[in-house]
Amino acid sequence: MHSTSRKKVLIVHAHPERTSVTRHLVEISIEVLKAQGHEVMQSDLYTMGWKAVFDGQDFPKRANQDRLSFIEESGYAFSNGCQTPDVEEEQRKILAADAVILLFPLWWFSMPAIMKGWVDRVWAFGLAYGYQGAGNAYRYGEGGFTGKRALLAVSVGGPADDYSPRGINGPLEQLLFPITHGTLFFPGMQVLPTFAVYGTVRIDENRMPEVAAAWRGRVERLFADAPIAFRPQNGGDYPDRHVLADHVAPTQTGLRAHIADASRPAAAEECSAPLPTAIQ
Amino acid sequence: MHSTSRKKVLIVHAHPERTSVTRHLVEISIEVLKAQGHEVMQSDLYTMGWKAVFDGQDFPKRANQDRLSFIEESGYAFSNGCQTPDVEEEQRKILAADAVILLFPLWWFSMPAIMKGWVDRVWAFGLAYGYQGAGNAYRYGEGGFTGKRALLAVSVGGPADDYSPRGINGPLEQLLFPITHGTLFFPGMQVLPTFAVYGTVRIDENRMPEVAAAWRGRVERLFADAPIAFRPQNGGDYPDRHVLADHVAPTQTGLRAHIADASRPAAAEECSAPLPTAIQ
Numbered sequence: 012m013h014s015t016s017r018k019k020v021l022i023v024h025a026h027p028e029r030t031s032v033t034r035h036l037v038e039i040s041i042e043v044l045k046a047q048g049h050e051v052m053q054s055d056l057y058t059m060g061w062k063a064v065f066d067g068q069d070f071p072k073r074a075n076q077d078r079l080s081f082i083e084e085s086g087y088a089f090s091n092g093c094q095t096p097d098v099e100e101e102q103r104k105i106l107a108a109d110a111v112i113l114l115f116p117l118w119w120f121s122m123p124a125i126m127k128g129w130v131d132r133v134w135a136f137g138l139a140y141g142y143q144g145a146g147n148a149y150r151y152g153e154g155g156f157t158g159k160r161a162l163l164a165v166s167v168g169g170p171a172d173d174y175s176p177r178g179i180n181g182p183l184e185q186l187l188f189p190i191t192h193g194t195l196f197f198p199g200m201q202v203l204p205t206f207a208v209y210g211t212v213r214i215d216e217n218r219m220p221e222v223a224a225a226w227r228g229r230v231e232r233l234f235a236d237a238p239i240a241f242r243p244q245n246g247g248d249y250p251d252r253h254v255l256a257d258h259v260a261p262t263q264t265g266l267r268a269h270i271a272d273a274s275r276p277a278a279a280e281e282c283s284a285p286l287p288t289a290i291q
Numbered sequence: 292m293h294s295t296s297r298k299k300v301l302i303v304h305a306h307p308e309r310t311s312v313t314r315h316l317v318e319i320s321i322e323v324l325k326a327q328g329h330e331v332m333q334s335d336l337y338t339m340g341w342k343a344v345f346d347g348q349d350f351p352k353r354a355n356q357d358r359l360s361f362i363e364e365s366g367y368a369f370s371n372g373c374q375t376p377d378v379e380e381e382q383r384k385i386l387a388a389d390a391v392i393l394l395f396p397l398w399w400f401s402m403p404a405i406m407k408g409w410v411d412r413v414w415a416f417g418l419a420y421g422y423q424g425a426g427n428a429y430r431y432g433e434g435g436f437t438g439k440r441a442l443l444a445v446s447v448g449g450p451a452d453d454y455s456p457r458g459i460n461g462p463l464e465q466l467l468f469p470i471t472h473g474t475l476f477f478p479g480m481q482v483l484p485t486f487a488v489y490g491t492v493r494i495d496e497n498r499m500p501e502v503a504a505a506w507r508g509r510v511e512r513l514f515a516d517a518p519i520a521f522r523p524q525n526g527g528d529y530p531d532r533h534v535l536a537d538h539v540a541p542t543q544t545g546l547r548a549h550i551a552d553a554s555r556p557a558a559a560e561e562c563s564a565p566l567p568t569a570i571q
Contacts, residue, residue, distance in 0.1 A: 027346055028359040063343040063404040066307055079308040081396075082448065082492060116361075120469035121401060124343040124408030131404050147449070151459060168362065169427070172533040176544035179431060179529050185546050186469050188461060189400035212362060249459050253452040264456035265547065266465050 018234060019050045021108040025115040025126040027057035032166040032211045033114050035219065036226050040112055040164075043230040052104045056125045062097065063128025069095055086136035094135065101133040110160035110233055111200070113190075116211070117165045120186045130194055139198040147252060150197050152243030157199030162233060163187060164206040164226065171209040183207055184239075188266045192241055201238035203229075240272035298514060299330045301388040305395040305406040307337035312446040312491045313394050315499065316506050320392055320444075323510040332384045336405045342377065343408025349375055366416035366424075374415065381413045390440035390513055391480070393470075396491075397447045400466045410474055419478040427532060430477050432523030437479030442513060443467065444486040444506065451489040463487055464519075468546045472521055481518035483509075520552035 022040055026033035037053075044051050054061075062068075067079055074087035088094045094102075105111060115126050122130075137144065138155040167174065167183070174183040184191070184205060191202045206229050208214070208222050229236070242248045248259045248271070260268045302320055306313035317333075324331050334341075342348075347359055354367035368374045374382075385391060395406050402410075417424065418435040447454065447463070454463040464471070464485060471482045486509050488494070488502050509516070522528045528539045528551070540548045 030358055057344075057346065061344075063408060064337075064341075065398075065403060065405075066337065078310055081398075118345075118361075118411050119407075119414065120473035121407065123345060124404045124411050125345075127399075127401065127407045128343060128404030131398050134399065170533065175534060177535040177548055179524060179533055179535075179549070180473065181468060181546045181549065182544070185465070186473065189466050189469070193400035193460065193466065244459060253450065253459055254455060255457040255459075264462070265545070266461045267545065268457060269459070269461065 017048050017050065018109040019052065019107055020044050020233070021052045021054065021104050021111045023054040023056065023111065023113045023126070023129065025056045025123045025129075026166075031116070032208055032214060032222070033116055033164075035223070036114050036164050036166070036208070039223055039226050040114070040230050043227055044233075047231065052108065054101060054104065054129070056129060059097075061125055061129055062132070063125045065128060065131040069098065069132060071095065082136050082141070086141060089135040089137040098132050098135070101129065102135065102138065105133070105156065105159070108159060110162065111195075112162045112164065112230075112233075114164040115166070117167045120180065122190065134194070134198065142198070147244075149199075150244055151192075151241065152196060152199060153245060154198035156195075159200045160203065160233060160238070161191075161195040161200040162203040162206065162229070163190065164229075165208070166211045167207055167209045168212040169209065171207075174207070174209070185266050191239060192266075192269060196239075196241045202241065203233070203236050203238050240270050242269050242271045297328050297330065298389040299332065299387055300324050300513070301332045301334065301384050301391045303334040303336065303391065303393045303406070303409065305336045305403045305409075306446075311396070312488055312494060312502070313396055313444075315503070316394050316444050316446075316488070319503055319506050320394070320510050323507055324513075327511065332388065334381060334384065334409070336409060339377075341405055341409055342412070343405045345408060345411040349378065349412060351375065362416050362421070366421060369415040369417040378412050378415070381409065382415065382418065385413070385436065385439070388439060390442065391475075392442045392444065392510075392513075394444040395446070397445045400460065402470065414474070414478065422478070427524075429479075430524055431472075431521065432476060432479060433525060434478035436475075439480045440483065440513065440518065441471075441475040441480040442483040442486065442509070443471065444509075445488070446491045447487055447489045448492040449489065451487075454487070454489070465546050471519060472546075472549060476519075476521045482521065483513070483516050483518050520550050522549050522551045 022037060024033060024037045028034065041051050065081065070084040070088050072093040074083055113126065115122050134140065140150065142149040142154040169180065172178050173180045176182055180186065187205055191205065195202045206226060244252055248255055250256050255268060302317060304313060304317045308314065321331050345361065350364040350368050352373040354363055393406065395402050414420065420430065422429040422434040449460065452458050453460045456462055460466065467485055471485065475482045486506060524532055528535055530536050535548060
């Protein structure tokens with residue numbers, strides 16, 4: 012199963028237990044991608060002992076000694092080559108990658124702190140926001156990570172029903188919108204629908220082959236599947252770069268208004284419904 | 292300005308810079324609450340050097356040496372009194388408090404990692420979820436933190452327009468739903484509408500008095516303002532504890548379906564519109 016072109020894929024994951032569902036999915040990812048002839052890079056955050064807290068130590072050379080502004084110092088450190096080596100290394104991997112897969116257990120409806128801290132520290136001003144020193148001119152579909160694909164794989168303790176369109180937790184893709192839209196699409200990545208394994212509190216050996224097969228398929232189609240149709244900032248839907256034009260999704264407000272595909276207006280929710288890739 | 296009854300309030304905050312907007316709001320909170328005669332507790336996460344990463348070190352005595360399951364170990368540690376002292380101390384503060392105020396800069400549309408790690412580690416199984424060993428019997432309006440109030444105050448770099456009902460980032464209250472609904476309401480807290488200060492990248496001395504006055508009012512009304520009308524799991528709207536009954540908000544799906552107040556169906560969005568408390 013070799014694809015026509017060799018790609019580079021960065022796998023970022025956040026679970027310390029080798030027998031966890033998250034780590035199972037990591038192993039499958041590596042196996043499938045290598046079988047396809049792709050090059051795999053990894054950021055195993057727990058094993059790396061990744062520093063989660065974004066603080067003054069991230070700026071060994073300060074632009075301003077008197078007052079710590081994260082935006083100012085991040086921009087200064089990035090543009091003057093004085094970031095910490097661990098942050099530089101992660102940026103180097105992302106910039107080399109054609110796709111990034113993030114795998115984590117869903118804790119309180121978001122990433123574990125260690126992965127949030129990976130984003131907080133690596134998503135530098137001048138690279139992931141404030142691109143080219145042009146404020147918000149380039150964001151949502153354009154920016155430092157343009158042209159790369161991104162895919163989340165989450166291990167969820169609760170049942171799929173709780174994350175269904177009218178489920179008590181809210182639909183999974185809406186809960187993850189700050190990550191898919193706000194963190195990955197923001198600096199230019201094309202984000203695929205999330206792969207979720209539900210009910211991992213009670214997952215048993217019998218269910219893993221089904222989960223594994225579904226995930227294998229998603230990894231195989233990493234460069235083929237259609238991304239979520241998030242609206243690009245500079246594609247015409249946001250004439251002032253801030254608010255949707257009146258004629259765009261005129262009856263909608265909220266998160267789903269930022270997904271363009273009219274044929275699937277509830278796309279942000281379908282992903283937690285029984286799709287082949289969302290294991291029940 | 293003294294209230295009739297003395298309350299205890301825990302202030303949790305996450306910004307290391309003493310002159311930041313976040314820390315300004317912290318100082319105002321303390322001043323107002325003390326003037327009202329309330330008792331104030333603090334968790335200044337950066338100054339405390341809070342350990343953000345939830346890992347094996349959180350479980351000095353393991354229920355299972357062979358495999359690290361966070362849920363299993365969290366439940367074992369909580370119910371057997373073998374949590375780490377820092378986690379126990381935070382739980383003690385929350386349990387003593389009548390209200391919790393969380394103040395943080397919005398980083399990638401969520402909490403800084405250090406505060407996410409406070410939640411990950413302190414929200415133990417048996418306390419904040421899996422309450423009374425009864426699975427999901429008690430959650431969303433009931434649980435270990437029942438009867439307490441919660442309030443977020445966020446410092447936001449971008450302009451309010453970007454977070455308006457049709458703004459490009461998505462409405463602020465929807466982006467924060469995993470925190471307000473999924474983290475605070477889940478174990479039983481009543482959550483007030485978020486207080487947001489927008490445009491903090493360019494905030495100047497002239498605007499701070501206006502921000503301060505608005506925040507002062509919100510803190511003064513901490514025990515008076517109406518909470519967001521999130522639907523309680525066991526109030527009748529979720530007969531099977533998982534999915535909304537057909538007759539409840541029958542045309543709605545997604546996050547807003549979980550807010551009951553029919554007179555303000557877009558309540559999750561109004562908070563980022565020009566309310567008196569949402570500084571533009």
